[in-house]
Amino acid sequence: MAVPSLLHSVIFLSLYLTSTNYAAVVPKRTTLQLFHVNSPFHTKPDPLSWDELQSKDQARLNYLVSLVTRKSLPIASGRQQVVQSPTYVIRASVGTPPQSFLMALDTSNDAAWVPCGGCEGCPLTVFSSENSTSYKILDCQDIHCQQVPSPFCATGSCSFNVTYGGSIVSANLSQDTVNLGGDDIPGYTFGCIKKITGPSSIPSQGLLGLGRGPLSLVSQSQNLYQSTFSYCLPSYKALNFSGSLWLGPVGQLKKIKYTPLLKNPKRSSLYYVNLVAIKVGRKIVGIPPSALAFNATTGAGTIIDSGTVFTRLVQPVYEAVRDEFRRRMGPTANVTTLGGFDTCYNVPITIPSIVLVFDGLNVSLPQDNFLIRSSSGSISCLAMAASPNNVNSVLNVIASFQQQNNRYIFDIPNNRLGITRQACS
Structure with missing residues (x-):
């Protein structure tokens, strides 16, 4: 049985931003336009069956079990088309000048990852670090190097491997400016992916971690968003999506x-x-x-x-x-x-x-x-x-x-x- 067609449509959602920069005194809210991604951003693949969705969920559960044993932005229903996993994505930019990606949101992961140029096993959409004037690779002595899983030194730079779903991700620990709906977060620490092995189960245009650890968006943007966010995920059957991710304490609902x-x-x-x-x-x-x-x-x-x-x-x-x-x-x-x-x-x-x-x-x-x-x-x-x-x-x-x-x-x-x-x- 095929999944209902709207379930595998990717919809950009309006998001509300609560601040525009670190120095802002009076936060503001910015509304981004709604986009239907079916035609402008990706060719729709064959729909997944419920059984295939369950199978992908099991890989996700294996990942969560491995963890146990060891402002407003556009969210979209990512599913198989864009992020190669059944999740939600936001539009984010990395670098100077900015390069745009549809990054998956993950509340159970910390570090952000972006596939980079020259990556082995990566999809076609990659971050060209050589074209960003604000990009830098962190060395092994950097304090952030101890905050990633299984860090190691490769030609003096900090690298790490992490298992996500059924894939193994190898990345260089890097920093660059990340822009979320007009908000610049300079010096954002993330993994610049150089190799992916195993089945293709990671988000194809990168991932933005919303977990509670030191490398998550929550921690790295603490001065900007005060470690507060909320989201409303729309129904997969909705014809007009208005789901949202709100970053920061301003404008959050009070009587709940x-x-x-x-x-x-x-x-x-x-x-x-x-x-x-x-x-x-x-x-x-x-x-x-x-x-x-x-x-x-x-x-x-x-x-x-x-x-x-x-x-x-x-x-x-x-x-x-x-x-x-x-x-x-x-x-x-x-x-x-x-x-x-x-x-x-x-x-x-x-x-x-x-x-x-x-x-x-x-x-x-x-x-x-x-x-x-x-x-x-x-x-x-x-x-x-x-x-x-x-x-x-x-x-x-x-x-x-x-x-x-x-x-x-x-x-x-x-x-x-x-x-x-x-x-x-």
């Missing part, structure tokens, strides 16, 4: 509820939250407390992630949710499977509600946030899955499909995450 962000020093990039229960219909599902408990030593708990499409729950949690969902559907409902989804029904059907219960707030999921439907509309599936059996995962991952049309506010200085319903489609 928050849940604490939990700190895990061993996994400092990840945004852990305390998911305390899940309701299906009016019933709180019987889940073993240990399956939801935060544990900084093992990495167990629940994270918010922008790069995974469908929410993954550890086996005891998923089975409890799935079984109650099936029970609510009634004994006469004909359950079937579709790709990696094991709870599917022929329509029309009556769907029970699902509520994620966090410490301090509840998030009611509209049906579009927990159901996928076949292109013919004849089958509907619960759009969640258990962590793969072959992965020793202790993470529950609240993914982008479940985040649609909600404003997620990451208030790092106050260690809290705000979530509220917002129709950004």
Whole structure:
């Protein structure tokens, strides 16, 4: 079955900027024009099936598990066409004069990466560092060299290797000016990719990390955006997208509820939250407390992630949710499977509600946030899955499909995450 065509359309979204430079006293908000990327930016490939999306999600989960065991800008639904992964992208510029890229947003990663000229295994769109007057490669003595994974010296410069999805990325640690919607961030530290090995599973035009570590956008632009950002991801079915990424505390929504962000020093990039229960219909599902408990030593708990499409729950949690969902559907409902989804029904059907219960707030999921439907509309599936059996995962991952049309506010200085319903489609 093919993914609905709008799911693999890449849409640029209006973004709002809260500041224009480091010296600004009165922040301003800038609105960028909406673009449909289908024709001007990329030729649409063959659509992915739900099963292929699930497969890519599993590679994403493997990456997240590896982490455990060891102003306004244009966002677009990246999917397969532009970033070679099911995620969201923003338009960013690197260098002087600026070179434009569609960079994937990743809330579970820190460092930014850009494919550079001469890169082995990289796509055609690359950063020409030799054409930027503000570009420089960092040496091995630079303090930032100790902040990247597996650093090593290559002809005196700092290099590093990192595994992302199923690919191994080799990059030189570099600095240059990054521009986000008119805001210059000079001396931004990022990886200039020189080689990619393995399957092509990394964003083709680069990645911008929104994690909590020292090399993330949150940390490197702290003086500008005060470690605060929010986003609203639009529905994949929306004809007119108005989703947005807001950078900085100015203009963020005020009257919303928050849940604490939990700190895990061993996994400092990840945004852990305390998911305390899940309701299906009016019933709180019987889940073993240990399956939801935060544990900084093992990495167990629940994270918010922008790069995974469908929410993954550890086996005891998923089975409890799935079984109650099936029970609510009634004994006469004909359950079937579709790709990696094991709870599917022929329509029309009556769907029970699902509520994620966090410490301090509840998030009611509209049906579009927990159901996928076949292109013919004849089958509907619960759009969640258990962590793969072959992965020793202790993470529950609240993914982008479940985040649609909600404003997620990451208030790092106050260690809290705000979530509220917002129709950004």
